[in-house]
């Protein structure tokens with residue numbers, strides 16, 4: 001497994017936008033949660049060939065698109081409503097439908113995203129792949145439903161995350177210091193199983209210590 005490369009930055013959104021522009025992706029999987037919002041907002045102001053871009057989601061909570069917990073709602077407010085990229089929300093908590101939508105862009109092969117944005121949960125989860133969850137071991141599907149105490153969710157599976165050309169964890173704030181240390185130490189947390197062609201961790205100083 002190629003080790004993830006840690007880059008400690010002063011300004012996480014700025015570093016993320018610069019990395020995005022350097023990568024010039026045609027296919028992207030967006031992370032949810034709260035960390036990416038500032039990056040997505042800054043990205044929405046970037047000069048980019050948005051019409052060439054397909055933006056999917058790494059995971060979604062099975063809630064309405066207007067629900068405050070919706071990853072689509074956050075990404076749409078911050079970015080998708082402001083740029084002419086093709087957005088592919090995870091709708092209706094229907095993994096089969098999303099498999100088909102992935103197939104429309106990637107064909108029958110395993111989806112290989114140019115860029116996957118990922119978050120790091122305090123328990124070491126990423127996307128909606130949680131410690132001890134059977135979804136972690138799924139290899140025959142690209143998208144699965146995950147049942148959680150807060151919401152049912154949908155998530156891309158590890159084989160898809162690992163097929164990415166570039167996977168980038170966005171890690172911010174003191175609450176992520178411990179999971180980041182575990183990730184860097186090679187602990188067996190879901191985030192540590194992401195082994196893309198290139199795996200980067202963009203962390204601010206508050207998280208990196």
Ligand code: 6PG
Pocket residue numbers: 031032033034035036058059060061071118119120121122125126127128
């Ligand atoms: C989700 C996210 C999840 C998130 C982490 C970190 O749907 O919850 O995809 O994997 O990235 O939980 O979330 P924060 O950025 O809010 O800390």
